[in-house]
Amino acid sequence: MSAEILAFLVLATATVAGGVVTLWSRYVVHSAFGLMLSLLGVAGFYVLLGSDFLAVTQVVVYVGGVVVLYLFGVMLTPPDREERSIRRIAVAGIFAVAALVVLLKAVFGMEGRWYGVDPDRGPASGGAVIREVGNAFMDKEAYLLPFEIASVLLLVALVGAVFIARREGGRGS
C-alpha cells in the first residue's frame, strides 16, 4: 500500500466520520467540530488532487471563517432539544438512498469518458496551473465578469447580513 493510498484512506475516514458526527450529534457544538473535521479532510483531498491553493483557501475560508461563524451562531442560541421521529428518518433515508443510486450510476456509467484530456496540455504542475487560474479570473474572455459579480455579491451579503441580524428599532444596540 503506497503512501498516497494510505493518505486517501485516512482522509476518507476523517471526512466521513466528521460528516456523521455533524448529522448525529445531539449537541450543536459537537456538530460544528464534526463539520470542521470533515472540511479539513476535504482540504487534504484538495492537496492529494494537486490543488494546493484550493486547500489553503478551504482552510482559511471554511475552517477559519464559516465554522467560526457557526460557532458564534451556536453561542448566540441556546440548545434545542429535538425529537427523532421515525417518519422523518424513513423519508430522509428514502431520499438519501435514491440519491445514492443516481450518483453511483453517474460515477460508474461514465467509464472511459473522463479521460478526454486536451492533447495540447503537457504534464500538470500545480504552480503553472494556479497561474492559469489567476489569468482566467482576470481575462475578459474568461471569468472576469463572474469574478466581479462575485465581489459585488460578497459586498451585498456583508451589508445584508449586518442589516438582517441588527436588532429592530434599537439604535446601536
Next chain:
Amino acid sequence: MIASILAVLPAAEGIPNPSIPTSWVLLLAALLFILGIYGFLVRRDLIVVFMSIELMLNAANLTFLAAARERMLDPEGQVYAIFVITVAAVEAAVGLALLIAWFRLRATLDVETAVELEG
C-alpha cells in the same frame, strides 16, 4: 460490476498522485453528498441544516477538483471551486443572520415551527 468498481482505473500520465483512482474520489464525494442530503432532511435544528448544506457544497467541490485532475489539472475546475466557496461563504453569513433574526422572533430554531405561510 464490483470488480470494476474497485479496479484501479488507468489514470492519465503526469497527473498528481496517479495511484489514487478518480472513481474513488468521486465515490467519496457521493457519500459526502448523501450525508448532506440525509442531514438536511432529518434534522430539525436550523444550524445543523445549514451545516448539511455546507457538506453538500464541499462534495460538489471535490467532484470539480477530481475531474480537473483527471484532465491534467484543468484550471477551470479550480475556478469553479473558488466560485462555489465564495457562494458558500455568502450563504453562511446571510444564513446565520437570518437564523439570529428568526431566533429573536420565536425563541427556537426548530424548522417545523415555521408555519405562517401554510394555508
